[in-house]
Structures are given as structure tokens and as C-alpha cells.
Amino acid sequence: xxxxxxxxxxxxxxxxxxxxxxxxxxxxxxxxxxxxxxxxxxxxxxxxxxxxxxxxxxxxxxxxxxxxxxxxxxxxxxxxxxxxxxxxxxxxxxxxxxxxxxxxxxxxxxxxxxxxxxxxxxxxxxxxxxxxxxxxxxxxxxxxxxxxxxxxxxxxxxxxxxxxxxxxxxxxxxxxxxxxxxxxxxxxxxxxxxxxxxxxxxxxxxxxxxxxxxxxxxxxxxxxxxxxxxxxxxxxxxxxxxxxxxxxxxxxxxxxxxxxxxxxxxxxxxxxxxxxxxxxxxxxxx
Amino acid sequence: xxxxxxxxxxxxxxxxxxxxxxxxxxxxxxxxxxxxxxxxxxxxxxxxxxxxxxxxxxxxxxxxxxxxxxxxxxxxxxxxxxxxxxxxxxxxxxxxxxxxxxxxxxxxxxxxxxxxxxxxxxxxxxxxxxxxxxxxxxxxxxxxxxxxxxxxxxxxxx
Numbered sequence: 001x002x003x004x005x006x007x008x009x010x011x012x013x014x015x016x017x018x019x020x021x022x023x024x025x026x027x028x029x030x031x032x033x034x035x036x037x038x039x040x041x042x043x044x045x046x047x048x049x050x051x052x053x054x055x056x057x058x059x060x061x062x063x064x065x066x067x068x069x070x071x072x073x074x075x076x077x078x079x080x081x082x083x084x085x086x087x088x089x090x091x092x093x094x095x096x097x098x099x100x101x102x103x104x105x106x107x108x109x110x111x112x113x114x115x116x117x118x119x120x121x122x123x124x125x126x127x128x129x130x131x132x133x134x135x136x137x138x139x140x141x142x143x144x145x146x147x148x149x150x151x152x153x154x155x156x157x158x159x160x161x162x163x164x165x166x167x168x169x170x171x172x173x174x175x176x177x178x179x180x181x182x183x184x185x186x187x188x189x190x191x192x193x194x195x196x197x198x199x200x201x202x203x204x205x206x207x208x209x210x211x212x213x214x215x216x217x218x219x220x221x222x223x224x225x226x227x228x229x230x231x232x233x234x235x236x237x238x239x240x241x242x243x244x245x246x247x248x249x250x251x252x253x254x255x256x257x258x259x260x261x262x263x264x265x266x267x268x269x270x271x272x273x274x275x276x277x278x279x280x281x282x283x284x285x286x
Numbered sequence: 287x288x289x290x291x292x293x294x295x296x297x298x299x300x301x302x303x304x305x306x307x308x309x310x311x312x313x314x315x316x317x318x319x320x321x322x323x324x325x326x327x328x329x330x331x332x333x334x335x336x337x338x339x340x341x342x343x344x345x346x347x348x349x350x351x352x353x354x355x356x357x358x359x360x361x362x363x364x365x366x367x368x369x370x371x372x373x374x375x376x377x378x379x380x381x382x383x384x385x386x387x388x389x390x391x392x393x394x395x396x397x398x399x400x401x402x403x404x405x406x407x408x409x410x411x412x413x414x415x416x417x418x419x420x421x422x423x424x425x426x427x428x429x430x431x432x433x434x435x436x437x438x439x440x441x442x443x444x
């Protein structure tokens with residue numbers, strides 16, 4: 001098993017593109033090392049991307065924020081400005097694992113691990129985050145909701161990696177929130193997750209919204225019908241009911257020991273409603 | 287495939303070691319550097335018995351590859367006491383009998399020290415959430431949490 005830690009994206013791409021056997025990107029390692037240990041994966045090559053500056057940086061760009069794919073949850077939480085602008089993204093990233101795991105786990109890894117229950121992904125999708133991919137054919141942007149195709153299946157080409165995410169500029173009176181259901185207080189995998197990002201005008205009318213759901217389909221869902229259900233409203237009771245109904249209608253969950261299909265659909269509506277109300281409350285005070 | 291030759295700092299001292307790609311930092315600490323204070327509980331990042339500081343950040347050493355620490359700084363439980371003088375957390379754990387079998391204790395101590403460096407006067411809730419990644423199957427946690435709170439109080443007095 002080879003280990004390489006290139007200092008440039010081009011170097012990482014060349015290594016991955018040229019690999020003969022299974023090649024894996026190492027960011028925080030909180031999924032990769034566990035899967036190697038369990039003999040689920042036995043890569044021929046591991047490419048550690050943490051020595052590449054773009055993957056480790058957080059900076060303002062075009063009025064938005066560019067977050068490196070290998071920035072850890074702990075670093076995101078400690079950032080002086082991000083949690084004011086994108087509290088939902090930060091709270092979602094910080095729901096992943098323990099303090100120790102927070103010290104390593106990254107949003108790039110959370111996305112590329114390819115789990116429909118990944119906590120930071122619905123929040124990124126609701127935020128309208130765009131992944132910046134670098135591969136043998138150069139750089140391209142892909143909305144986060146289009147990166148994952150299904151469990152463990154990504155839209156990345158051979159040799160292509162997620163270098164960073166761009167969170168878009170924020171209008172006044174905008175905010176976001178992420179909620180998940182787990183059967184204990186923390187340190188668990190989402191049974192259902194819901195992310196909402198919205199903007200209200202001076203009169204309290206929702207002028208823009210994005211709603212996403214995790215763990216209720218083979219991939220994290222962007223649910224435009226749920227967003228449409230609240231745009232133009234004050235998020236009053238009828239709008240909340242429309243939001244719940246639209247969120248539930250989008251669900252295609254599995255049925256397993258962690259949650260039945262019926263339960264997941266029910267909870268998806270509840271969490272979408274609650275996340276929208278939290279986002280609204282935050283947006284009003286922004 | 288040749289082993290990796292790694293240079294890093296452990297508990298302030300420069301170290302060099304050879305490791306295979308698949309060896310974790312925990313494997314290196316225990317089997318190569320003979321620092322057996324860090325324990326292997328689960329080897330999957332769930333139990334925290336292998337907790338160490340990597341560049342000042344609390345991590346599970348079972349979730350870090352040995353070769354990842356090249357040029358980086360690691361602090362383990364072995365670096366916690368200063369010579370013969372135990373850290374206030376260690377003293378308080380002994381005084382309060384905040385351990386039984388002791389397997390989780392090094393990880394709990396390393397994690398608690400990291401907490402108190404950031405938050406010298408934590409609430410009980412803060413302590414419990416911070417230590418949620420350190421599993422103890424003996425104590426039921428109450429004595430651990432009280433000992434951390436008491437050590438924090440001692441340390442605040444200086």
C-alpha cells in the first residue's frame with residue numbers, strides 16, 4: 001500500500017489518475033481508516049490531500065466563502081465569522097462524531113464517503129454550496145447535490161477530487177439551519193436530516209429558500225417543491241403544513257432497524273418544519 | 287514496498303521511526319516507540335482510549351496514519367506529568383478514585399487536559415459533551431466528571 005502526500009492539486013490528480021489499483025483520497029481519515037481496518041477497503045494507493053493549501057484554507061471569495069475540502073469540523077466551529085453567516089452548515093459539520101473525530105473529520109470527506117445520511121451534506125445542499133472539482137481534464141464546478149449519485153457512488157471521474165466548496169454570497173436577513181433525528185443525544189448516524197436556508201424581506205416574507213433532506217433516499221435530496229411551499233409566505237401555519245407535505249412527498253427511504261419507512265417520512269416533515277422555523281428566527285435577527 | 291521514514295516530535299522530543307502505510311499513529315506509539323500509555327479499545331474512533339494531541343488538536347491516534355505525522359507534533363499521556371510531578375488532573379483522578387480498570391483513563395486525561403486548556407471553568411454539561419467520545423465501561427462517568435470539575439477548580443486557584 002503506497003502513501004503519498006503531494007503539495008499540489010496537480011500532483012494529487014496525477015497520482016490518482018495514474019493508479020493501477022484502488023486509489024483513495026485521505027482527508028481526515030475518520031471513514032477511510034475505519035473501512036481499511038474493517039477490510040472493506042484495501043487501497044493500493046492513499047493520497048493524503050492535507051498538504052495542498054486550497055484544501056486546508058477558509059477565505060472570503062466573491063462575497064461568499066471558500067472552504068477547503070480538508071478543513072476539519074473543529075476548525076469550522078472556531079472560525080470567527082462562518083458561524084454567523086452559515087450557522088446551519090457549521091452545526092451540521094459539528095454533529096459528526098466526538099470531539100476527537102471533530103479534530104479530523106472534514107466536509108470533503110463527509111461528502112465523498114458517499115453516505116445518504118452524511119450530516120454536513122444536506123446543510124451544504126440547502127446552502128447552495130458548489131464543489132470545486134479538479135481532475136485530469138482541469139477544474140469544474142458541480143453543485144453539491146449533484147456530486148453524490150447513490151450510496152458510495154460519486155459523479156467524480158477517475159483522478160478527480162473535491163478541492164473545496166464555495167458558499168455563495170448572503171443577502172441581508174438570510175440564515176440556515178440543520179436538524180437531524182437520532183435515537184440518542186449525540187454520536188450517532190442520522191435517521192433523517194433536514195437542512196433549510198432562506199431569506200426574508202423587511203416585512204417578514206420569505207423571498208428565497210432551499211430545502212434539503214438526508215437519509216430518506218439513496219442520496220441527499222434537494223427538494224424544490226418544499227422551498228416553493230414557503231416562498232412568498234410568512235412561514236405561517238398553512239405554509240408550514242405545505243412545507244411538511246412537500247418534504248414528505250419527496251422521501252423514498254429505506255426501511256431498516258434504525259427507522260421504518262413510515263417513521264422516516266413522518267420525521268422528515270417535522271424536521272423540515274422545525275429547521276425552517278429556526279432559519280427564519282436567525283434570518284430575522286441578521 | 288519500503289517502509290516510510292518519518293521524523294516528528296513526540297512530547298517535545300524529536301523522534302524518527304519507520305512505518306508501513308497501514309500502521310496507525312497508535313501502532314507506532316505503542317509498538318515502535320514503546321509509548322504504551324495510549325490504549326487500543328475499538329480501533330475505529332469510537333472509544334477515545336487512544337486520544338492524543340496532534341498539533342494541539344485532540345484526535346484518536348487510531349484514526350491517524352503513522353506517515354501522516356511527518357513534520358508534526360504529537361503529545362501523549364506520557365508527556366502529561368512533569369518529571370515526578372503529576373498533572374493536577376492526574377492527582378485529582380487518584381484522589382477521587384475516578385477510575386476502575388484504567389483502560390480509558392489515559393485517553394480521558396488527555397481529552398480533559400485539552401478541554402481545560404480551552405475552557406478553564408467548564409460546566410458539567412460541557413465536560414460531559416466534550417468527553418462523549420471517551421467511553422468508560424466501569425465508572426458510570428460520575429466520578430470522572432466530578433474529578434475533572436474539581437481539577438479545574440484547583441487549577442483556577444493556581
